[in-house]
Structures are given as structure tokens and as C-alpha cells.
Amino acid sequence: MQNDIQEVLISEEEIQAKIKELGEKLSAEYEGRDPLVICVLKGAFIFMADLVKNITVPMELDFMAVSSYGASTKSSGVVKIIKDLDESVEGRDVLIVEDIIDSGLTLSYLIDLLENRKAKSIAVVTLFDKPARRTVDLQADYAGFVLPDAFVVGYGLDYAEHYRNLPYIGILKPEIYSN
Ligand code: 5GP
Ligand code: MG
Ligand code: MG
Numbered sequence: 001m002q003n004d005i006q007e008v009l010i011s012e013e014e015i016q017a018k019i020k021e022l023g024e025k026l027s028a029e030y031e032g033r034d035p036l037v038i039c040v041l042k043g044a045f046i047f048m049a050d051l052v053k054n055i056t057v058p059m060e061l062d063f064m065a066v067s068s069y070g071a072s073t074k075s076s077g078v079v080k081i082i083k084d085l086d087e088s089v090e091g092r093d094v095l096i097v098e099d100i101i102d103s104g105l106t107l108s109y110l111i112d113l114l115e116n117r118k119a120k121s122i123a124v125v126t127l128f129d130k131p132a133r134r135t136v137d138l139q140a141d142y143a144g145f146v147l148p149d150a151f152v153v154g155y156g157l158d159y160a161e162h163y164r165n166l167p168y169i170g171i172l173k174p175e176i177y178s179n
Pocket of ligand 1: 043068098099100101102103104105106107150151152153154157158159
């Protein structure tokens with residue numbers, strides 16, 4: 001698996017240090033608010049686990065699985081709910097935990113959905129951000145790292161469902177895609 005990686009973009013240590021920082025900011029922001037923290041599966045599962053350990057205020061967790069139709073390295077904007085939330089978001093301070101914002105289409109769909117369900121507030125924390133690729137006007141409230149316009153894997157992010165378990169973020173060798 002490590003042999004398929006051409007370059008490590010962000011190391012495990014850098015990721016963990018950034019998550020500590022994000023956790024401190026979010027702990028201050030959500031003091032006394034009992035947020036509903038929503039993990040967008042599958043990509044955000046590792047970030048969610050590491051992040052919530054660094055947030056010191058009481059919270060509830062929930063999970064939602066979405067997938068966007070289309071080619072495996074691009075979002076089509078047509079979002080399908082694979083697993084919906086267990087909890088009601090009505091009147092709740094919601095924090096959406098995302099792995100990466102690319103076009104922004106997935107997130108824009110999710111925000112509309114949670115607004116329609118009458119969340120009291122909606123904020124987004126993403127570990128990775130590719131602002132150059134945005135097709136909708138949307139920004140995360142908290143973002144870890146800005147990435148170049150390249151397809152990355154690791155730390156929850158997959159190519160064909162593999163590489164999610166790498167503890168760092170990297171770029172695959174080009175020959176992996178052509179197999
Ligand atoms: P968006 O809707 O913002 O275009 O992208 C949403 C989803 O596409 C992300 O949550 C992620 O699952 C996937 N995605 C976007 N960019 C990348 C990337 O560079 N690598 C991987 N593995 N997935 C990505
Ligand atoms: Mg995602
Ligand atoms: Mg994927």
C-alpha cells in the first residue's frame with residue numbers, strides 16, 4: 001500500500017497537531033451549547049474520531065453516509081443519502097465534520113438539507129480544503145489544510161475504497177489509476 005504512494009503531502013504528525021488546534025478553537029466556540037457533531041461518512045471517520053477527542057465540551061455525535069454519483073475522482077453534485085441521521089437536528093447547534101471540500105457540491109446539499117430540517121445553527125469543519133476547485137460559493141468555518149488541485153488519499157480518503165487507513169495524506173503514483 002505504501003508503495004503506491006508517490007508523495008506524502010501532509011504527515012501524520014502535522015495532521016495531529018492541526019487537529020489539536022482545531023479542537024481548541026471548537027471547544028471555545030461550543031462552550032455551553034451541547035452541539036450535535038455530524039460525521040459525513042465514510043471519508044471523515046478518522047478525522048471525526050481524532051477531532052472529538054480534542055473537543056472538551058459536552059456534545060452528541062451522529063453519522064450520515066452520502067455518496068455522489070459519477071466518476072470515482074469527481075463529485076457529480078447528485079448526492080444520495082446512504083445512511084441518514086439518527087437524531088433530529090431541529091433547534092440544534094450542528095457541526096458538520098467533513099474530510100475534504102472540493103467542488104463544494106456535497107456540502108452545499110447537506111447544508112440545505114439541515115437548514116430545511118430547522119437546525120438552529122450550522123457550522124462546518126473540514127480537515128482539507130481545495131478552494132481552487134469550488135463550483136459553488138461556499139466556505140468552511142474551520143479548515144485544517146489547503147491542498148493543491150490534486151487527488152489525494154489517506155487519513156480516511158479513498159481511491160476505489162482503498163488507502164483510507166493510511167495515517168497521512170498522499171498522492172498516488174499515476175500508474176495506479178491506469179490499472
Ligand atoms: P465535493 O462535493 O466537494 O466535490 O467533494 C466531496 C467528496 O469527494 C469528498 O467528501 C470526498 O469524499 C471526495 N473527494 C474530493 N476530493 C477528493 C480527493 O482529493 N481525494 C479523495 N480520495 N476524495 C476526494
Ligand atoms: Mg466527505
Ligand atoms: Mg471517495
